[in-house]
Amino acid sequence: MTVSPALEADLLRRQDPELADILRGERERQRTTLQLSAAENFTSPAVLAALGSALANKYAEGYPGARHHGGCAYADAAERLAVERAKALFGAEHANVQAHSGSSAVLAAYAALLRPGDTVLALGLPHGGHLTHGAPGNFSGRWFRFVGYGVDAESGLVDHDQVRSLALTHRPKAIVCGSIAYPRHIDHGFFREVADEVGAHLIADAAHPIGLVAGGAAPNPVPYADIVCATTHKVLRGPRGGMLLCRAELAERVDRAVFPFTQGGAQMHTVAAKAVAFGEAATPAYTVYAHQTVANARALAAALAAEGLVVTTGGTDTHLITADPSPLGVDGRTARGRLEAAGLVLECCALPHADDRGLRLGTAAVTTQGMGTREMTFVAGLLASVLRGGTDPARAREDVRELAAAFPPYPH
Structure with missing residues (x-):
């Protein structure tokens, strides 16, 4: 039976009026204020429909063709569709679309490439780095030794000389390029060069610009980074979630870092909604x-x-x-x-x-x-x-x- 949004709202009002009032209030807040948060967007009705679909009921630990649960034919089809669309959209050899968030994606990237105690070079938190870039209260700051680079005091741009100097001094196992508060394009070619110079992996945290990359409005980190971590909300206009993009030779390590190392069952309704968003982002209108x-x-x-x-x-x-x-x-x-x-x-x-x-x-x-x-x-x-x-x-x-x-x- 197909249930209209109006009927769904009426059912919720009758079954749980307290929560219905909360949801109504949030809808009114979004409708009457301006959302100027850099991390938020409005999904399409199609994305919302996928989030509220029957796949919300499905348990599907594992990957397509190798699940730990039965009845996964449609879950497999939805995930394969999301993966193929993500690969095509960003020109990646492999995509993992199960990560629950951007932080989950970064955790999986570290798990795939690093061991506890390894040194990582990343943008310092006072200069726009994310919590997963070495914050003391975050897993990253507890499990790894982070060295922070910064931005130039005059221009506000990433200090490339400092990046190279710190890399040569500390010889990190990985270098992270990306920020939650840096308004300029990242020079991925420069970071690839420095990573190769010191024998480090390059991880691009593209949570913010990945939606612009999809629309051709920002440079693509995929050709340069060993692993690209991203969110599917923000500019990309998908559901709240994460993804990882990498070369084929890292595919198994990345997938195993997501499941079973850092996560359990995939949220299949969210995976389906990611597929919708990737399809929308491939259109001229999105560009x-x-x-x-x-x-x-x-x-x-x-x-x-x-x-x-x-x-x-x-x-x-x-x-x-x-x-x-x-x-x-x-x-x-x-x-x-x-x-x-x-x-x-x-x-x-x-x-x-x-x-x-x-x-x-x-x-x-x-x-x-x-x-x-x-x-x-x-x-x-x-x-x-x-x-x-x-x-x-x-x-x-x-x-x-x-x-x-x-x-x-x-x-x-």
């Missing part, structure tokens, strides 16, 4: 979207700078912007709270070579809604006015609500 996302980010960065915020590296090549709001008289954490009250939802991040935290913004979600560079200029002006105290957050929220209503994430 237009990816390039518009970058154009919007550049317009937003320029408008924020014109309003007095200090934009890291002077701009962006991607969907992501980091900025210092202190010239407007407010620190990062205070700014985030004030902006959320105004309906502008974003996050804080570390600012390299600074004592305070800044703001991290992204344009993936608002571009999905259909906004363009004109709206980005309006958003920047409203954001700056709220931070200066010229516009009350409650008043700004009405402006945000009006703009969001003009560009609903799910118009139908």
